[in-house]
Amino acid sequence: MAKKRRRKYRVKPRFFIIIAVLLIAMILFVKLVISVVGGLMEKESTPSVTPNNLVIAIDSGHDSQADKGAVAPGGINEFMLNDAVCKALKEELLNRGYTVIETRKLGSSEQKSLNERVRILNESWPDLLISIHHNANEDASVKGFTIIYNDKKTDAYDGQYVKYNSGVYKMIKEENGRLFYQDGTKEKSFDLEKNASKFQIFDLTSVGLVAESKAVADNLYASMSTLEFVKPLSEKKENTVINQNLQILRQAHVVGVMVECGFMTNEAELEQLNNADNQKATAKAIADGIDAYFKAKEKI
Numbered sequence: 435m436a437k438k439r440r441r442k443y444r445v446k447p448r449f450f451i452i453i454a455v456l457l458i459a460m461i462l463f464v465k466l467v468i469s470v471v472g473g474l475m476e477k478e479s480t481p482s483v484t485p486n487n488l489v490i491a492i493d494s495g496h497d498s499q500a501d502k503g504a505v506a507p508g509g510i511n512e513f514m515l516n517d518a519v520c521k522a523l524k525e526e527l528l529n530r531g532y533t534v535i536e537t538r539k540l541g542s543s544e545q546k547s548l549n550e551r552v553r554i555l556n557e558s559w560p561d562l563l564i565s566i567h568h569n570a571n572e573d574a575s576v577k578g579f580t581i582i583y584n585d586k587k588t589d590a591y592d593g594q595y596v597k598y599n600s601g602v603y604k605m606i607k608e609e610n611g612r613l614f615y616q617d618g619t620k621e622k623s624f625d626l627e628k629n630a631s632k633f634q635i636f637d638l639t640s641v642g643l644v645a646e647s648k649a650v651a652d653n654l655y656a657s658m659s660t661l662e663f664v665k666p667l668s669e670k671k672e673n674t675v676i677n678q679n680l681q682i683l684r685q686a687h688v689v690g691v692m693v694e695c696g697f698m699t700n701e702a703e704l705e706q707l708n709n710a711d712n713q714k715a716t717a718k719a720i721a722d723g724i725d726a727y728f729k730a731k732e733k734i
């Protein structure tokens with residue numbers, strides 16, 4: 435009995451040690467789980483971008499080389515202000531899930547002629563072009579932003595197109611169950627039935643592009659009118675959203691507008707335009723207008 439009793443006492447400490455080890459292991463395990471779950475929750479609480487399928491082309495006017503654009507006293511060149519707004523706009527749009535392309539690399543010394551910019555746009559098929567400029571006038575009292583569209587859009591691209599294999603091609607014809615399209619200089623085709631879910635045919639018309647560009651301009655006018663530091667050029671909307679025959683808007687077969695963010699020749703306005711917070715506010719307002727346009731079209 436004594437032996438048995440002693441054995442019992444010998445077993446008990448071991449038992450407690452095992453329980454203690456198990457408890458410590460459990461505590462460590464629970465701590466690990468809490469830290470892992472906490473980490474995941476932290477990641478989830480940071481804003482995640484939901485990408486959409488929309489591509490925005492940002493066109494920063496002029497460059498740091500031969501064509502600096504408008505020049506203001508104190509050595510401020512237009513391209514600097516254009517680049518600053520464009521950089522802020524790019525960040526804002528990426529944060530909202532858009533894909534962004536640039537007709538001229540922002541912040542670089544790259545030079546891009548209007549012809550080259552048009553070529554980039556016509557080859558990359560963005561859903562929208564936003565060209566950013568700053569204005570100048572002989573009359574230093576003139577101030578305010580303007581938004582330009584162009585109703586003289588070239589009809590050279592009017593026709594039927596097919597979106598297929600992440601490219602856009604001019605459609606040639608449908609024949610014997612195949613769709614023929616132009617890929618560069620080559621004529622290619624695919625089986626319509628086998629690829630039923632992989633392509634989309636759409637009509638491109640200059641008239642349609644002009645109407646959409648005007649709709650974008652109206653949305654930008656509404657969102658930019660909320661800015662504190664810069665007001666519309668005129669109290670009349672038709673004098674702020676203006677139709678002007680600009681090459682880039684005429685020759686690019688895209689929905690597009692140009693924003694003149696304000697007047698560099700107005701001393702007080704220039705000071706506001708040359709302010710990083712205001713540049714971000716302009717970018718945010720433009721992005722809000724873009725959102726509103728695509729929401730109305732139920733694309734986002």
Ligand SMILES: [Zn+2]
Binds near residue numbers: 496504568
């Ligand atoms: Zn300009």
